[in-house]
Amino acid sequence: MNKDQVKGTAEKVKGKVNEAVGRATDNPARELKGDIQQEAGQARKNVGDMKEAAKDMAKDVKRHH
Incomplete structure (x- = not known):
């Protein structure tokens, strides 16, 4: 596991x-902030x-080889 996966x-x-x-x-x-955080976290984990x-x-x- 790399740092992007962990931080995501x-x-x-x-x-x-x-x-x-x-x-x-x-x-x-706050609910919207949570949704946005989840999406950003998933994007970072994907990276x-x-x-x-x-x-x-x-x-x-x-x-x-």
Whole structure:
């Protein structure tokens, strides 16, 4: 797991908390903030996933040559 995956996952968790708190306290702005955080976290995690996949592919290429 790389830092983008970790930070993305952490941001998604923070977003879920903000969304839940916003919903529970009838605070649409906080709920929206949570949604946005979750989307940003997923995007960052996706970047990390792509980096890991590229690293794994590079290792496979080296092994086969």
